[in-house]
Amino acid sequence: MSTDCDRTRELAPELALGILDGEERAEALEHLSRCGECRRYLEELSTTADELVLLGPGAEPPPGFESRVLERLRPTEGRWRRRWRVPQWRVAVVAAALAAATAAAVWVATGTDRQVADRYRDTLEVADGRYFTAVPLETTSGSRVGTVFGYAGEPSWCMVVVRPYDAAALRSGPYEIELVRTDGRRVAMGPLAVEEGSGSAGRSLDFEYRELSEVRLLHRGQNDVAGAVLRSAD
Amino acid sequence: MWSVSDEALVAGLASGDAEAATAFVRRYQARVFGLALTMLGEREIAEEVAQETFLRAWRHAGAYDPRRSGVPTWLLSIARNLAIDRLRMKRTDPIDPMELGDRGAPLWGAGDAGEGGDELVDLRDAVASLPAEQRRALLLAAMFGYTAREIGAIEGAPLGTAKTRIRTALTKVRCALGETGS
Numbered sequence: 001m002s003t004d005c006d007r008t009r010e011l012a013p014e015l016a017l018g019i020l021d022g023e024e025r026a027e028a029l030e031h032l033s034r035c036g037e038c039r040r041y042l043e044e045l046s047t048t049a050d051e052l053v054l055l056g057p058g059a060e061p062p063p064g065f066e067s068r069v070l071e072r073l074r075p076t077e078g079r080w081r082r083r084w085r086v087p088q089w090r091v092a093v094v095a096a097a098l099a100a101a102t103a104a105a106v107w108v109a110t111g112t113d114r115q116v117a118d119r120y121r122d123t124l125e126v127a128d129g130r131y132f133t134a135v136p137l138e139t140t141s142g143s144r145v146g147t148v149f150g151y152a153g154e155p156s157w158c159m160v161v162v163r164p165y166d167a168a169a170l171r172s173g174p175y176e177i178e179l180v181r182t183d184g185r186r187v188a189m190g191p192l193a194v195e196e197g198s199g200s201a202g203r204s205l206d207f208e209y210r211e212l213s214e215v216r217l218l219h220r221g222q223n224d225v226a227g228a229v230l231r232s233a234d
Numbered sequence: 235m236w237s238v239s240d241e242a243l244v245a246g247l248a249s250g251d252a253e254a255a256t257a258f259v260r261r262y263q264a265r266v267f268g269l270a271l272t273m274l275g276e277r278e279i280a281e282e283v284a285q286e287t288f289l290r291a292w293r294h295a296g297a298y299d300p301r302r303s304g305v306p307t308w309l310l311s312i313a314r315n316l317a318i319d320r321l322r323m324k325r326t327d328p329i330d331p332m333e334l335g336d337r338g339a340p341l342w343g344a345g346d347a348g349e350g351g352d353e354l355v356d357l358r359d360a361v362a363s364l365p366a367e368q369r370r371a372l373l374l375a376a377m378f379g380y381t382a383r384e385i386g387a388i389e390g391a392p393l394g395t396a397k398t399r400i401r402t403a404l405t406k407v408r409c410a411l412g413e414t415g416s
Contacts, residue, residue, distance in 0.1 A: 013404040017375045048408040052376035053310035059268035069259050069288045182294040184315025211297045
């Protein structure tokens with residue numbers, strides 16, 4: 001165990017409680033992306049931290065709450081059934097290239113992937129019920145700075161590709177990728193180095209693909225620089 | 235429907251069962267709204283967050299894993315994370331400890347805040363047996379989403395002390411629950 005582990009374990013409780021920000025959070029996430037032991041420790045603390053919600057006092061909601069909620073649930077029934085048909089050869093080429101890049105549960109940082117980033121923008125059905133998703137990566141001001149790819153299969157993986165678009169380009173430097181799960185919990189995915197507005201990184205997921213909600217890019221000292229929503233509330 | 239287990243309700247949710255959805259909302263609306271209200275302090279925003287919580291639970295019921303946590307924890311964690319996102323967005327005004335005191339009152343004592351059965355006894359005992367300043371720090375973080383820096387400001391303690399209290403409290407509670415086999 002190194003001093004990095006000691007430092008991360010100091011920060012782990014705040015991270016587990018969801019109250020760690022900025023520089024410290026970036027620091028902790030960077031170490032966690034490389035250290036399985038600390039990740040397991042954080043997971044244990046997170047389980048305890050999550051249980052604390054049970055202590056909250058209940059309160060009677062305003063009248064009509066129940067019917068308002070149920071009304072909102074109904075229109076969404078068919079949403080997950082949406083599928084897009086694309087030429088099989090295109091899908092096969094992309095899927096093969098990206099699957100090969102992340103074949104084992106190994107961290108891979110590749111070069112630019114401009115052609116891939118440009119071509120796909122929708123959810124595609126690959127084969128046997130597997131899904132391939134491509135979503136724009138945008139800054140908080142709405143500028144496109146890259147693309148996030150997600151693949152549901154064996155294994156599932158996620159890949160972030162950064163490249164310049166029109167006049168916008170991310171500043172060069174080290175970034176951290178963070179995955180946000182559907183339960184709101186955040187998981188470190190690892191570092192991404194950007195040079196001259198370009199860079200990419202990808203990794204297989206160690207949780208279910210359907211639990212992946214968003215991908216965020218963080219820069220040291222700041223919180224979210226850019227993000228992509230794979231599975232939104234709407 | 236009232237004798238149906240939590241897990242069965244969530245399974246019903248996952249298969250788009252409207253009856254299960256109704257039973258689910260009825261069973262948990264007070265706890266979800268209660269947590270949102272505790273964290274946000276305003277009924278209107280609390281209702282928005284509570285509605286959003288059920289919406290997310292409905293959409294992601296298929297991803298619920300009973301091995302990871304019980305249904306209340308899963309659902310209330312969704313609510314808590316949504317509430318924290320909201321707090322981050324609007325937390326530019328200075329903290330008023332007096333306002334906090336009112337909202338926090340039911341949690342501070344070792345009494346029976348919250349609802350639930352025997353499974354909560356261990357958790358409440360573990361939290362109640364913490365030294366007061368550690369308990370406050372932990373609840374401020376868990377129930378209100380305050381950062382260590384904000385907790386230090388509320389408590390009038392240095393940042394390092396706040397961080398230590400949070401860390402010590404959480405690891406103590408974890409150990410206490412671990413010993414009882416939760």
